[in-house]
Amino acid sequence: MIASPTPDAIAAAVAALQQTQLIGLPTETVYGLAADALQAEAVAKIFERKGRPADHPLIVHVADEAGAAHFAADMPAFAAALMEAFWPGPLTLIVPRRPGVADTAAAGQDTIGLRCPSHPVAQQILRACHDANPPVWGVAAPSANRFGRVSPTTAAHVAQEFGDDLLVIDGGPCDVGIESTIVDCSRGQPVLLRPGHIGAAKIAQVTGMQVLDPHTAVALLDQQEPKAPGTLTAHYAPSATVRLMAASDIAAALGVLGEQAKHIAVYARSPMENASGDVLLRRMPQSPEAVAHELFSVLRECDAQGVKLIWIEAVPSDAAWDGVRDRLQRAAASA
Template sequence: MILPGESDEAIAAAVQALRAGELLGLPTETVYGLAADAASDVAVARIFAAKGRPADHPLIVHVADAEGVAHFAAQLPDFAQRLIQAFWPGPLTLILPRRPGVGQAAAGGQDSIGLRCPAHPVARALLKACAAQGLHGLAAPSANRFGRVSPTTAAHVRDEFGDALLVLDGGACQVGIESTIVDCTRGVPVLLRPGQIGRAQVEAACGQRLRSQDELQAPDPRASGTLEAHYAPSAKLRLMDARALQDGLDLLGREAARLAVYARVPLKSPSAGVILRRMPEDAAAAAQELFAVLRALDDQGVRLIWVEAPPDTPEWEGVRDRLRRAAAA
């Protein structure tokens, strides 16, 4: 059941459902989440079961404010505090040392936990209402089956889980790809997943160089969305450069069928069985529509999606990451 997220009655119903251990479709500025009370191992187990997600693959916990951070995190390094001041509420997740005895199921059994304070007004209203009722945070991975395309509208969530799930409708997500994840458990900031907030922004805010995963000897903590194959549509996705796309269309000619091409350059095909979609030239606009486009092409029954590889520039890093993982599936 989809309810208008700006309604006080809908927020109250959502809090009641969460307190009862039920799941909820939650809008954020990045993607829609499948939320449950992070303190309830039983409720969190329902997330894993609904998504078909391995129980040792951790979830991000969404909090309303600094009190939520203090409830889940054992310590907060100075550079992490600077990142919070710069980017929260917003699309940045911090991996922090976990307080013993809290959020164990949501953390996938690790001694660290991922925390984020979302900027979406519906998510913020719900988290504040939850905090007033003693719910310190909501575990909320993307509201889709494990490894598949993330949802960016309430209708996408309903398509995944049916009408029985309560979903707060917050409109189409403005960012469109998941949050940047920075590991703050090893004394220096380490990028685990790129997103809208880029490397240069993180470094400027925290006053330290942002390390990559392969620079440090110690193993990285497991984190959401970091599997090699992820974010995949049902159709097979292939990344190609612009010349290869047009050459492929010319080679297939009129025989091409059930093929979609998503590219920034204008392309031509003589076949009526080819769907041509233009990708925005702007990285933020491309990120905002990416998952919705992949879902729409799946709905049109294509078997293969050719995508023009994004530019190798910092602003496109988040989109490149999602497409690379989708192509690996």
């Protein structure tokens, strides 16, 4: 059931969470499938509903820094600086976890991912959770889609995934459109596990520290990285096969298409001619922020149109495109 964020609907969402039920939660990144992070029975329902392996940890969403203290055993100084700079916002921090707290959400690891979303409806729900009796100190909320598939950026997308029996609070289309940046803060130096809206340069500027990539971190720090959401090689995939191509290759292929044209979609920044008239053409915006905002909706639209193959123009190599490039490469790896 999709509900507007009225006081009654928010109260119903909090009550559902208290009763170990799941809800659809809007955030500025994507919609989440949320449960009380401290109730193992509730969190187990997330894994079951998504078809997600139980050893893949979940991100816990909290209302503020005080909420994070219920889950974190320690908050390194550079992690606190990142919280101060970017919370509320699309940044997840991996920090040491308090023993015995949110074991199921953390998939048994001794670290936990924490995030404070900036979406006003998410904030209303999380603050109402704090004020409830008994309180809900944080919600585990991975993207509200089947495991490995395209993330949802509208309430309707969530309903399409899970049906009408799930309460989904409608916060409108997500502003950012791709999942949060994940920074591992558990090893003494920031390690970028998943790129997103907040880039490595901004993280380095705030912390005054070099930001490592996972492979460099394992070599330099001699420590294995914790598992983190959204870091599988194949992820974020539509039903259609995704291929990343140069604009010239797409243009050349369009010129020789025959009957198969009706099963192909193109998403490109460069102008393309649809000679057959059967190809589904979508123009990619020129800015990475605009592409991130619409990317998952475009992939879902292609599936809805019955497309079998999506040709996507490869994005620029500069750092501003890291988050989009990451999602596209993982979507294409599912082919």
